[in-house]
Amino acid sequence: MEAEIVQLAASGASALVGLMVNEAWSQVKPRFAALFGRGREADVAEELEETREELVEAAENGDESAARGAQAEWERRLRRALRDPQVATRLQGILDEFAQKRPEQAAGSVHNEISGNARVEGKVVQAHTIHGLSL
Template identity: 45%
Template sequence: MEAELAALAASGATTLVGLMVSETWTQARDRIARFFARGSDEDVVAEELRLSQEELTAARASEDELAAADVEAIWRTRMRRALQSAPEAAEELRLLLAELDPGLKTESAHSVHNSISGGVQHGPVIQGQNFTGLTFHTTGTVPPDQTAGDV
């Protein structure tokens, strides 16, 4: 469970930092402040978020990747600590991230197992969606039992 919370915290921090430099930051800031405050003074958290946003904006403007990474690291640590102290907040954070960043794919605790049946496959078999730029290197030979005359 610890690894799952750490992954969620990392994903949350990445989303948070991305939102800080987006047009939707103003709407997102209040929701995020509420999440971190958890009944405490939201204004204090909102001010910390504002200062981080200013620091991140300055870091990006000066192309200081280390400073930008520091801002993300600070919020990743805060998210991880918030989730450790209140594990029930994990679902709240997942929902918040999904709402604030609909394109975000969060790690799932589920496994997918596929099997192929119905004969011998003489080439690659791919399952999934949205494939682009695939290249298959084959010898160009057809197995003896599937020649052109055997149609």
């Protein structure tokens, strides 16, 4: 069960951070605020919006580390929240709903994005981490 929680937390955090800089954010933010909120939804919504603003600013400045930091922060919080089985069910529902709204990435499709320059000599090894939802 612990491995499933870790995987769900990673998938959830990845989706959350991806959605923060996407047109669906206004629809998804209240759902995540409620997921984390437990009576403090307004406070959590503010924290989520602060993270979003940091990500937008970082993207404008070419800072890719901000997304990794935000994802790690929200993944830790999700792991704690997922101790409650109802939270896991609600999170999975959000992830499933979002996946259904992305027809441009149908099941079995692959989306690769490469940035920067690299010079490679010798053998090339390509590795991927695949989670339930790829943004």
